Amino acid sequence: MTELLKISGLDVDFDTRRGTVHAARGVSLTVRPGEVLGLVGESGAGKSTIGNAIVDLLESPGRVSAGSILFEGEELRGRSEAEMRRVRGDRIGMIFQDPQTSLNPLMTVGAQLVETIEKTNGKISGAEAENRAIELLEQVGITEAKARLLAYPHQFSGGMRQRVVIALALAGDPDLIIADEPTTALDVSIQAQILDLIKQLCRERALGVIIVTHDIGVIANIADRVAVMYRGEVVETGDVAQILGAPTHEYTKSLIAAVPRADRKLDRFSSVDYIEGGTTPFKRIDIQTHWLGESQRERGSGPAIEIENLDLSFTLQKALLKRNRKMLQAVDDVSFTVNEGETFGLVGESGSGKSTVARLIAGLYRPDGGQIRVIGQDVVSHPKSATARTARRALQMIFQDPYSSLNARMRVLDIVAEPIRFYRLTDRESETRKIVGDLLDHVGLGASAALRYPHEFSGGQRQRISIARALASRPRILICDEPTSALDVSVQATILNLLKDLQQELGLTMLFISHDLPVVRQMCDRIAVMRNGGICEVSDTETLFSAPTHEYSRHLLDLMPRMDLLGEA
Amino acid sequence: MFFFILKRLAQSVLVMAIVSAVSFSLFNFVGDPVNNMVGQDATREQRLEIREQLGLDDPVLTQYSRFLGNMLQGDFGLSYRIKRPVDQLIFERLPATLELVFVSAIIALVVGIGLGVYTGIRRKSWISRGILSVSLVGVSLPTFIIGIALIYIFAVHLRWLPSSGRSGTVDLGWWKTSLLTVDGWRAIILPAITLSLFQLTLILRLVRAEMLEVMQTDFIKFARARGLSERAINFRHALRNTLVPVITIIGLNIGGLIAFSVITETVFQWPGTGLMFIQAVDFVDVPIMAAYLVFVALLFVLINLVVDILYFVVDPRIRLGN
Known part of the structure; x- marks a missing residue:
């Protein structure tokens, strides 16, 4: 078969004040019509750069410094802006990650479609353009397309918006589609639908598709061939079965080993030495004698967290009359018990109320009704009492976004020391500083991190700071709200291993919230499945994965990316 | 939208009430209005008569409600200097x-x-x-x-x-x-x-x-x-x-x-x-x-x-x- 796109020896450079950064080096790729090429790699690997370089939309000061981009036999490099504008949209379409921000919020969907159709189809009447817009929306699976033309982007759900984005990318009837993380911002069930749609369009129209992603699950589902990128270079290209099942390059091997397995439970995530690259192990503290270990000796018996008939609703739209108000029942009659020392998982799609439950337990929201007991203490009726305060100290949270959960104006020392100082857990400042240093060593950052600021650290390192901060109040319970969903898969594996180690050493109880079923299977002893604010089912992890009882649990399990291509790593 | 505008209108009324109170207080705190109106040689009786005419002897609240009532009809009184309606x-x-x-x-x-x-x-x-x-x-x-x-x-x-x-x-x-x-x-x-x-x-x-x-x-x-x-x-x-x-x-x-x-x-x-x-x-x-x-x-x-x-x-x- 002839090649649709042939990139050879492509170099992309970013000239900065501190010298030239080579974002891509010697990249060679081919895409054939009717084929999906997966471009996979971790953040900073240069995969999005390749996509942008093809259509000459590199962010300043990026430039293509060597190589060629042959598209349908023609060289795209060195074309003028006007010529490239005729390529973009007409012959190469693009789809971006976040459907929330890809569409102009002030223009109707119809206006944006018509504008694009008029640009790509040249002479066309308004009525024809509108008919074509309706046709496109129907092709991407939007019903009542004619009425939806007049709707604004915010009136569509996330998945529907991504369908509109795809319709826009198809408006010029292109031969190649570059999809940059098209499903990363979507829920699993929507992700499956969008991937099916892209695959179907690819087959029907004999489109070439490049899917740029960090998610091996997406690759396994949709790609025909895969190119693996690492630090600006393509380290391995091949058939999807070969890359996932029998990778040859060391990087690919460790990348695939780091993917959480959905099919069986392992003790630890496979080590990812190749990626971490020569990190020196820091000294770990001896829990038996250290200050941190004292919490273990405080351990009681009985459940760590008990929740009964918890209710919370948010007001969506205020109104004078009660019947006109719009309320959202965020948490609806939720009851469960987390035993001391176990890891309890809360899973569900976005909007299922799992984070809200965590925030209720942590005291960030007040429930409308129901009981919350943390280590046997009622924390709802007298939230300011001494017993509630003690209970709250025993419970700490780790948040999803490592970028916004640390105060950028505080040094790491002060961030980690804050709980110690607040609860007056030490007698002297010198002792506090020593403990902070020990904690930073223990979470694998090193005590020298204490004097630096959060922005100097990567996402994974920041999450380690968050963990150190959570440990600083000597908690008995950790609530982890999607602690790794913003991280690369290799970093995710190291953070999850760290959490597992800490839990075993300190006998911590963990409430682990995630939408990622494979991760939950590796981490949790018991799991509660949530939907629309309510609990569908609570089971042992292995029971849930082998014999789910609730219909919705089965549905979620079916949507898990199929990983049967993965070998016995 | 109707609800929103109604709320804004209510806020506007509150703002105007406060401003009118402030501007009303000008009359009482920025000098004696009678002094400003009559010449230096006016007798005590004349002054009292003007006070009576202007209603300056009434309780403050009565004066304020009169001021508000007049204001709502677009009547701000006479300019002291030019002697014409403001x-x-x-x-x-x-x-x-x-x-x-x-x-x-x-x-x-x-x-x-x-x-x-x-x-x-x-x-x-x-x-x-x-x-x-x-x-x-x-x-x-x-x-x-x-x-x-x-x-x-x-x-x-x-x-x-x-x-x-x-x-x-x-x-x-x-x-x-x-x-x-x-x-x-x-x-x-x-x-x-x-x-x-x-x-x-x-x-x-x-x-x-x-x-x-x-x-x-x-x-x-x-x-x-x-x-x-x-x-x-x-x-x-x-x-x-x-x-x-x-x-x-x-x-x-x-x-x-x-x-x-x-x-x-x-x-x-x-x-x-x-x-x-x-x-x-x-x-x-x-x-x-x-x-x-x-x-x-x-x-x-x-x-x-x-x-x-x-x-x-x-x-x-x-x-x-x-």
Whole structure:
């Protein structure tokens, strides 16, 4: 078969004040019509750069410094802006990650479609353009397309918006589609639908598709061939079965080993030495004698967290009359018990109320009704009492976004020391500083991190700071709200291993919230499945994965990316 | 939307009630009104009689409700100095101020948005850098210095334009306008530019900052990736998205233009309400001061109401809800 796109020896450079950064080096790729090429790699690997370089939309000061981009036999490099504008949209379409921000919020969907159709189809009447817009929306699976033309982007759900984005990318009837993380911002069930749609369009129209992603699950589902990128270079290209099942390059091997397995439970995530690259192990503290270990000796018996008939609703739209108000029942009659020392998982799609439950337990929201007991203490009726305060100290949270959960104006020392100082857990400042240093060593950052600021650290390192901060109040319970969903898969594996180690050493109880079923299977002893604010089912992890009882649990399990291509790593 | 506007209206009423209370208190705290009205040789009986006539012996609340009642009917009493109804005086002077504000608001909007868009798109060109440097002057120099400088250059030195006053007015019966004659335009240009300069630079810088931010958004990148023309991207997609915050500032600033026209009107001897207010302050003409206070507050409240409604027009996310 002839090649649709042939990139050879492509170099992309970013000239900065501190010298030239080579974002891509010697990249060679081919895409054939009717084929999906997966471009996979971790953040900073240069995969999005390749996509942008093809259509000459590199962010300043990026430039293509060597190589060629042959598209349908023609060289795209060195074309003028006007010529490239005729390529973009007409012959190469693009789809971006976040459907929330890809569409102009002030223009109707119809206006944006018509504008694009008029640009790509040249002479066309308004009525024809509108008919074509309706046709496109129907092709991407939007019903009542004619009425939806007049709707604004915010009136569509996330998945529907991504369908509109795809319709826009198809408006010029292109031969190649570059999809940059098209499903990363979507829920699993929507992700499956969008991937099916892209695959179907690819087959029907004999489109070439490049899917740029960090998610091996997406690759396994949709790609025909895969190119693996690492630090600006393509380290391995091949058939999807070969890359996932029998990778040859060391990087690919460790990348695939780091993917959480959905099919069986392992003790630890496979080590990812190749990626971490020569990190020196820091000294770990001896829990038996250290200050941190004292919490273990405080351990009681009985459940760590008990929740009964918890209710919370948010007001969506205020109104004078009660019947006109719009309320959202965020948490609806939720009851469960987390035993001391176990890891309890809360899973569900976005909007299922799992984070809200965590925030209720942590005291960030007040429930409308129901009981919350943390280590046997009622924390709802007298939230300011001494017993509630003690209970709250025993419970700490780790948040999803490592970028916004640390105060950028505080040094790491002060961030980690804050709980110690607040609860007056030490007698002297010198002792506090020593403990902070020990904690930073223990979470694998090193005590020298204490004097630096959060922005100097990567996402994974920041999450380690968050963990150190959570440990600083000597908690008995950790609530982890999607602690790794913003991280690369290799970093995710190291953070999850760290959490597992800490839990075993300190006998911590963990409430682990995630939408990622494979991760939950590796981490949790018991799991509660949530939907629309309510609990569908609570089971042992292995029971849930082998014999789910609730219909919705089965549905979620079916949507898990199929990983049967993965070998016995 | 109805609920929202109702809420805003209620807030406006509260603001006006507070302002009217403040302006009412002027009568009692800024000197003795009787002293201001009668000559030095008035007898004690005459003074008491005037106090009686003015109702100054009534309880404060009675006086205040009378003041409110009169105010609602547009009656602000007689000017102490000119001995004519204050509302008449204000309405005679109002066209001059409103025309000045109107012309300078147009200058500030057209030039400010135009240059803001230009400097936002061509942010590295020398012209943009020049415009931005010059615009700093507009923000940092006080209005009266700019006014005097303009008078010196264009009226004294070049003798192109008149230095002060309002000429060439045409009486339309209910409105005296100076916008229908060449003379009128010649007279309004300098004060209008002076008044607009500060707002112009503010709008320019705001539009530029917003443009730069919007140009970084995903939907602009996606519009590029669809091959849309620069013009469509800059104006259809980017500019409209910059307008939401700009409208907020413009709304507040047009109120500011009216309030601060005091200085410009003084420098150019422009016969508007601002000049009248300054003269009233000189002579402690309390009824005019009180009425002006209420009047400016009313304009502010009305303009902000219009701005809130404009949000609905511009932004479908507010108009249609989620």
